Amino acid sequence: MSMFKKDGKKEVPGVGVSSDIVFMLLFFFMVTTQMRDTEDKVMVKIPSASEAVKLERKDLSSYINVGTPIRSLQAQYGTETRIQLNDSFKTTKDIRDFVAAERESMSESDRAFMTVCIKADENTRMGIVTDIKQELRRCSALKIMYSARKAE
Amino acid sequence: MAKKLPGLNTSSTADIAFLLLCYFLMTTTMGSQTGLSRRLPPMPDEKQKTQDQKVNRRNIIIVKINSQDRLMAGTEPMDVSQLKDKIKIFLTNPTNDPTLPEKELLDIEGLGKREVSKGVISLQNDRGTSYQAYIAVQNELVKAVNELRDEASMVEFGKKFLQLDEDQQGMIKKLIPSYISEAEPKDIGKKK
Numbered sequence: 001m002s003m004f005k006k007d008g009k010k011e012v013p014g015v016g017v018s019s020d021i022v023f024m025l026l027f028f029f030m031v032t033t034q035m036r037d038t039e040d041k042v043m044v045k046i047p048s049a050s051e052a053v054k055l056e057r058k059d060l061s062s063y064i065n066v067g068t069p070i071r072s073l074q075a076q077y078g079t080e081t082r083i084q085l086n087d088s089f090k091t092t093k094d095i096r097d098f099v100a101a102e103r104e105s106m107s108e109s110d111r112a113f114m115t116v117c118i119k120a121d122e123n124t125r126m127g128i129v130t131d132i133k134q135e136l137r138r139c140s141a142l143k144i145m146y147s148a149r150k151a152e
Numbered sequence: 153m154a155k156k157l158p159g160l161n162t163s164s165t166a167d168i169a170f171l172l173l174c175y176f177l178m179t180t181t182m183g184s185q186t187g188l189s190r191r192l193p194p195m196p197d198e199k200q201k202t203q204d205q206k207v208n209r210r211n212i213i214i215v216k217i218n219s220q221d222r223l224m225a226g227t228e229p230m231d232v233s234q235l236k237d238k239i240k241i242f243l244t245n246p247t248n249d250p251t252l253p254e255k256e257l258l259d260i261e262g263l264g265k266r267e268v269s270k271g272v273i274s275l276q277n278d279r280g281t282s283y284q285a286y287i288a289v290q291n292e293l294v295k296a297v298n299e300l301r302d303e304a305s306m307v308e309f310g311k312k313f314l315q316l317d318e319d320q321q322g323m324i325k326k327l328i329p330s331y332i333s334e335a336e337p338k339d340i341g342k343k344k
Contacts, residue, residue, distance in 0.1 A: 019165050019166040019169055022170055022173055026169050029173065029177060033176050046187075047284045049187075049287055049290070049291035049294075050291060050295065051188065051294040051298060052291075053186060053188070054186050055185040055186065055189075121283065122284035123282060125281065125282060125283070126279055126280070126283060127280065129283060130277070130279060133192060137192050142192040144189075144192055145187040145188065145189045145190070146287055147186070147187040148186060148187045148287055149186065
């Protein structure tokens with residue numbers, strides 16, 4: 001019996017310290033993380049640009065994805081370049097509703113700062129991007145951002 | 153003697169925390185949103201007659217990208233790598249060339265009277281232009297303006313543009329404005 005007691009006293013400290021660190025990291029990621037609320041349905045490889053700047057106010061931006069449908073959806077939708085808004089394939093005509101809905105979800109004071117982020121694949125033809133731009137101009141969502149990777 | 157309370161077994165908390173940590177590590181998208189910010193011109197009112205803004209010929213440089221991603225700036229075809237210098241010369245007009253933009257003496261608050269270029273860059277693209285080429289050109293235009301702003305900041309404040317405070321940045325922005333107009337699309341070079 002006495003043998004066991006001795007052992008107990010010599011016990012090394014538990015995992016308490018390391019779990020603290022892990023929890024700290026955990027909170028950091030929990031705070032900084034932003035859930036992807038939409039699933040990508042198009043393949044987008046964004047071009048790189050050396051002058052790319054960070055998007056301020058992520059919460060005030062809405063995304064328009066442009067590209068070819070992902071592999072698993074190609075059988076259904078083909079390989080033509082498509083526009084994705086939220087969770088489904090849309091056409092340029094739907095952008096108006098999309099912008100209106102996005103505006104609606106923002107507070108009154110933030111609406112002027114809404115940015116539309118165009119995430120287009122680098123092989124996209126400008127025709128479709130121009131259509132989007134024209135449509136955005138029509139709904140006076142004038143602040144846009146061409147998504148690009150920061151390259152040195 | 154009172155019975156000692158058995159210690160809580162906490163060895164699994166680390167495991168749980170690690171699991172959660174891995175989850176957030178995977179789902180996080182930190183600072184991945186970067187890009188080139190632009191402001192679109194408002195749609196012209198249909199009722200209003202489009203009155204051509206009289207901009208002097210010399211104040212405009214037309215940058216065209218055709219469907220083969222070839223670039224033309226002003227009157228000469230060129231490579232993307234040459235564009236930046238061309239734009240910088242266009243915007244500064246160091247030799248006061250009569251074919252390059254005029255300068256206007258403006259009173260900028262905090263800086264005093266400075267010469268400000270009236271140059272406008274007009275970017276035209278074809279429907280067949282690839283997005284990559286378009287972004288590359290946009291990038292060069294932004295780069296030219298950024299470099300000019302850096303140079304101006306160095307002269308005025310002895311610091312880089314990004315190190316200036318907001319007021320100073322505003323002044324430099326007035327000194328080196330960036331007028332990049334994205335023209336309505338044209339179907340150039342797509343005849344049949």
